[in-house]
Amino acid sequence: MKKTILVFxxxxxxxxxxxxxxxxxxxxxxxxVELIVAAIAIVFFFVxxxxxxxxxxxxxxxxxxxxxxxxxxxxISNREYEVLQKIAEGLSNKEIAEQLFLSExxxxxxxxxxxVKLDAKRRTQAITKAKxxxxx
Numbered sequence: 759m760k761k762t763i764l765v766f767x768x769x770x771x772x773x774x775x776x777x778x779x780x781x782x783x784x785x786x787x788x789x790x791v792e793l794i795v796a797a798i799a800i801v802f803f804f805v806x807x808x809x810x811x812x813x814x815x816x817x818x819x820x821x822x823x824x825x826x827x828x829x830x831x832x833x834i835s836n837r838e839y840e841v842l843q844k845i846a847e848g849l850s851n852k853e854i855a856e857q858l859f860l861s862e863x864x865x866x867x868x869x870x871x872x873x874v875k876l877d878a879k880r881r882t883q884a885i886t887k888a889k890x891x892x893x894x
Contacts, residue, residue, distance in 0.1 A: 769805060776801060825892040832875045834893070841868040846885050846894050 776798060829839060844854040851869065855862045878884035888894040
């Protein structure tokens with residue numbers, strides 16, 4: 759996240775400097791407007807190529823085998839498993855309720871049930887145990 763902010767900050771700074779340079783170049787009459795527009799287009803072209811390469815290289819190829827037997831052994835229902843996945847994504851009860859079209863109290867019930875079934879005291883501990891059981 760910090761790297762993305764830094765890259766975009768540097769990009770904005772470079773554009774600002776390019777625009778300031780173009781303003782002074784036009785006032786002094788050293789460069790034509792077409793050359794300035796071409797320089798800006800070239801900068802955006804290379805920045806676009808760089809961002810495209812970075813975004814394509816971040817494909818996640820890790821495949822986790824879900825232990826279906828452990829889910830049945832722990833007696834976790836399909837809906838509870840969906841809630842567990844949403845918890846692992848870092849969503850709050852309210853956000854989970856909105857995504858699954860359930861009430862917030864239903865989500866709280868599912869979370870409580872999951873904590874009991876996974877023998878956890880907190881949501882983070884439940885996620886850790888679920889990963890150790892290979893169900894996430």
